[in-house]
Amino acid sequence: FPGRLAYKTISVLYAVFQKDAIRYFRHVETALFSSLFAGNTVLAYHDLSFLENSALMKLLIRISHQKARKVGFITTTQAGRSRLLSWGVASTQICVAPNGIDLEQFVDLKPARLKPNLPNTEKEIGFAGSLYPGRGIEEIIEAAQILKDSNFFVVGGQAADIERCERIAKRQGITNIHFLGFLPQQIMYQYLAAFDILIMPYTTDTPTYRDMSPMKMFEYMAAGKPIVATDFPVIREVLQHNGNAVLVSPDSGTALPDGIQWCRRNPQEAQRLETQSHKDVANYTWTKRDELIKTGISADTSVFTKASTAPTKHLNNHT
Numbered sequence: 001f002p003g004r005l006a007y008k009t010i011s012v013l014y015a016v017f018q019k020d021a022i023r024y025f026r027h028v029e030t031a032l033f034s035s036l037f038a039g040n041t042v043l044a045y046h047d048l049s050f051l052e053n054s055a056l057m058k059l060l061i062r063i064s065h066q067k068a069r070k071v072g073f074i075t076t077t078q079a080g081r082s083r084l085l086s087w088g089v090a091s092t093q094i095c096v097a098p099n100g101i102d103l104e105q106f107v108d109l110k111p112a113r114l115k116p117n118l119p120n121t122e123k124e125i126g127f128a129g130s131l132y133p134g135r136g137i138e139e140i141i142e143a144a145q146i147l148k149d150s151n152f153f154v155v156g157g158q159a160a161d162i163e164r165c166e167r168i169a170k171r172q173g174i175t176n177i178h179f180l181g182f183l184p185q186q187i188m189y190q191y192l193a194a195f196d197i198l199i200m201p202y203t204t205d206t207p208t209y210r211d212m213s214p215m216k217m218f219e220y221m222a223a224g225k226p227i228v229a230t231d232f233p234v235i236r237e238v239l240q241h242n243g244n245a246v247l248v249s250p251d252s253g254t255a256l257p258d259g260i261q262w263c264r265r266n267p268q269e270a271q272r273l274e275t276q277s278h279k280d281v282a283n284y285t286w287t288k289r290d291e292l293i294k295t296g297i298s299a300d301t302s303v304f305t306k307a308s309t310a311p312t313k314h315l316n317n318h319t
Helices: 002-016 028-037 055-064 078-086 137-146 159-171 185-194 215-223 255-265 267-284 286-300 302-307
Strands: 022-025 041-044 071-075 094-096 124-128 151-155 177-181 197-200 227-230 246-248 312-314
Touching: 002 022, 002 028, 022 028, 028 041, 028 055, 055 071, 071 078, 071 286, 078 094, 094 286, 124 137, 124 185, 137 151, 137 159, 137 177, 137 255, 151 185, 159 177, 185 215, 197 215, 197 255, 215 227, 215 267, 227 255, 227 267, 246 255, 255 267, 267 286
Parallel strands: 022 041, 041 071, 071 094, 124 151, 124 197, 151 177, 197 227, 227 246
Antiparallel strands: none
16 A cells, blocks of 8 residues: 555656646546646546545545636446536536457457367357456356356456355356356457357446446457347447347346347347447447547547647556
């Protein structure tokens, strides 16, 4: 903590002396600190649900009402924008910029070799992400129990979460779910390319389900495979049912396996969805996000119009 505090203090003070810069932060405390010393401060925050009762966020919003301070907010979803508006942030101080993907990492991507000793199945189902309770792993385990003729591969998760999930699967006699653990990003992409269907289940117990912009969503789209995801409004900002994905009801034990089965029984339609999602992901590159933020700061976020031609100082203060 002392090291982080010292680094944040030094970074903000350095930014303050860059008088023509726009100061872009990912932590509310650094944005607040910056706004107290100088204007042209931006807070870019992904999961606003964690700031619901934040006293620092409330103070930053109060400061943002002072036009001379020039404070703006960047969120990844329209749902996040609505949340900021409900907190009293002016619409002219909000820029919506979804997360993205580096498509170059998916060019000529060679699929990973799955375990050779596994029996051939009709479909190999893949998931990548965190495994803490409520994140969707419970739905995956249940789907594996229902679809016994499939192999489910889970990439990611902390060691303790993997052990907990393996115990649950073993207790229920489930043998067709395989936990691969943490993998380097590029290796993980090779696994995504090897799976036949990619799943993205969430539940109403997921803390961020109201305003999240999942990184894996764009990685799945770039991998060019059929996607079965939970149908939340925030997911529908990018994925559309029967347009570029299959969206299924949340908190249902059978919805996820039903969505997987639909992809199996309708291979041509599933291919159409994966082709469309692979096409759509071109709109969500990091370069396009950068351009969107610059446009938002200079146009939509009118508080920054005077600094629209100033260089942007990116201080990577997140850990």
